Amino acid sequence: MSDRYISVVNGPLKGIVKSLGLPAPVELRRFDPADPRHGYLTEPILVVGPAASADPIAELLLGADFEVVRTATPGQRYSAIIGVFTGIDDPSELGPTALAIGAGIKQLARCGRIVTIAEAAGLTPEEAAGTTAAANAARNAVTGITRSLAHEMRAGATANGIVLDGVDVLAPSAVSALWFLLSAKSAYVSGQFLTVDSARGTAVTAREFAATRTSGAEGAAPLAGRTAVVTGAARGIGASIAGTLARDGARVIGVDVPAAGDSLARTMNGIGGVALQLDITAPDAAATIAAQVRGPIDILVHNAGITRDKLLANMDGARWDSVIAVNIASQLRINSGLTELGAWGEHPHVVSLASTSGIAGNRGQTNYAASKAGVIGLAAGAAAEFAALGGTINAVAPGFIETEMTAKMPVLTRELARRVSSLQQGGTPQDVAEAIAYLASDAAGGINGRVLRVCGQNMVGA
Numbered sequence: 001m002s003d004r005y006i007s008v009v010n011g012p013l014k015g016i017v018k019s020l021g022l023p024a025p026v027e028l029r030r031f032d033p034a035d036p037r038h039g040y041l042t043e044p045i046l047v048v049g050p051a052a053s054a055d056p057i058a059e060l061l062l063g064a065d066f067e068v069v070r071t072a073t074p075g076q077r078y079s080a081i082i083g084v085f086t087g088i089d090d091p092s093e094l095g096p097t098a099l100a101i102g103a104g105i106k107q108l109a110r111c112g113r114i115v116t117i118a119e120a121a122g123l124t125p126e127e128a129a130g131t132t133a134a135a136n137a138a139r140n141a142v143t144g145i146t147r148s149l150a151h152e153m154r155a156g157a158t159a160n161g162i163v164l165d166g167v168d169v170l171a172p173s174a175v176s177a178l179w180f181l182l183s184a185k186s187a188y189v190s191g192q193f194l195t196v197d198s199a200r201g202t203a204v205t206a207r208e209f210a211a212t213r214t215s216g217a218e219g220a221a222p223l224a225g226r227t228a229v230v231t232g233a234a235r236g237i238g239a240s241i242a243g244t245l246a247r248d249g250a251r252v253i254g255v256d257v258p259a260a261g262d263s264l265a266r267t268m269n270g271i272g273g274v275a276l277q278l279d280i281t282a283p284d285a286a287a288t289i290a291a292q293v294r295g296p297i298d299i300l301v302h303n304a305g306i307t308r309d310k311l312l313a314n315m316d317g318a319r320w321d322s323v324i325a326v327n328i329a330s331q332l333r334i335n336s337g338l339t340e341l342g343a344w345g346e347h348p349h350v351v352s353l354a355s356t357s358g359i360a361g362n363r364g365q366t367n368y369a370a371s372k373a374g375v376i377g378l379a380a381g382a383a384a385e386f387a388a389l390g391g392t393i394n395a396v397a398p399g400f401i402e403t404e405m406t407a408k409m410p411v412l413t414r415e416l417a418r419r420v421s422s423l424q425q426g427g428t429p430q431d432v433a434e435a436i437a438y439l440a441s442d443a444a445g446g447i448n449g450r451v452l453r454v455c456g457q458n459m460v461g462a
């Protein structure tokens with residue numbers, strides 16, 4: 001599943017590639033538990049915006065031992081630029097902060113980060129009630145700035161936004177969202193927004209955010225003491241999710257169909273997890289999971305998924321029904337079954353795998369896109385129920401990920417799918433797993449009912 005083009009374009013052919021204007025992806029910097037920099041770049045961070053809004057962020061970063069700069073200086077390199085747009089009431093006030101970000105962009109480090117912070121705009125008349133039209137316009141304008149910046153990034157850099165929906169800029173999950181977006185854990189997330197709408201969640205420092213089971217004192221890992229169930233854990237993205245949750249300290253129960261029993265056992269043995277052979281479409285799947293776990297379930301990742309592609313004109317009932325049954329109906333049944341059994345822990349975090357196909361649709365995938373758009377609806381629809389349980393439910397939508405599935409695509413289709421993202425390459429299962437591990441942590445307790453795309457800002461499905 002290697003992308004040989006990346007090594008070719010960064011090797012002797014670099015000059016030719018540039019002169020021909022061909023895509024020039026770079027090797028992304030990904031999180032490494034052994035990294036003494038804890039997944040953050042070491043150059044200073046440029047923080048721009050009106051003083052009243054940007055000062056708290058600058059102080060937060062200084063307190064976390066980052067070097068902070070407030071205006072761009074020629075010759076200085078920046079690991080990140082943070083544009084704080086809070087407190088802006090009219091689009092005419094956007095210019096100074098936007099242009100201050102622009103002044104630093106040419107000095108952004110390889111795999112650098114731009115993060116915008118703004119208040120949430122209401123996108124329906126009901127949501128926008130109580131805000132002036134000018135303030136609502138200014139808030140939504142920041143999404144346009146951020147998405148366009150993501151398209152302008154080069155050399156593995158990304159641009160993302162934090163949206164504050166009625167919460168302070170220093171709310172625990174606004175802060176943890178900043179650590180996630182600044183870190184190497186968000187390598188393949190670009191052009192996206194993390195919306196924080198409650199002050200719930202555990203406050204963590206940048207170092208605590210990047211801790212793993214092997215990196216620090218006992219109990220320092222973000223998921224230490226948690227029990228996590230991951231479906232479809234035998235291979236691919238699910239195996240990566242299971243490994244990442246275990247790395248972050250969780251006890252993992254991996255679920256997969258009996259036919260995948262051998263690879264499930266291998267994956268679970270490799271991470272010290274427990275294998276549970278189970279078809280998640282079984283009517284009593286929730287009871288079987290609860291019986292195996294024997295204790296509170298703190299994290300549930302609905303990863304198992306299948307495709308049965310056909311144009312709708314040629315679709316048969318079996319293809320349609322099996323995709324709906326595995327990808328969405330089982331999730332609804334397991335969630336409500338576990339609630340009925342009282343099987344959840346104190347702050348349960350559920351993360352479901354959606355797909356960019358569920359956002360943009362895809363030819364030949366009406367059944368799959370229905371199930372994945374359904375997952376997004378499920379997360380939003382169950383958010384209140386999980387908030388009442390003290391937890392969260394969110395969806396993660398991967399774009400083109402280098403897996404056995406995508407390795408089987410015809411060469412040209414695959415090549416096109418890789419290059420049509422702002423990062424000009426596919427993501428890895430690890431990229432998806434990092435986003436899930438973050439949303440499954442108590443530090444993300446203020447993010448609920450949302451969907452986060454891990455797609456390198458794929459232009460198909462924008």
Ligand code: NAD
Binds near residue numbers: 238281400
């Ligand atoms: P994969 O086919 O490699 O792995 C899926 C796993 O789920 C397999 O181990 C399979 O045995 C298991 N599974 C299937 N049906 C099951 C059932 N009824 N009960 C229990 N386990 C079952 O897929 P992947 O590429 O790793 O994808 C994982 C998830 O991510 C899926 O939900 C998929 O739709 C989603 N996704 C993948 C991509 C990508 O590019 N690979 C993109 C977007 C979304």
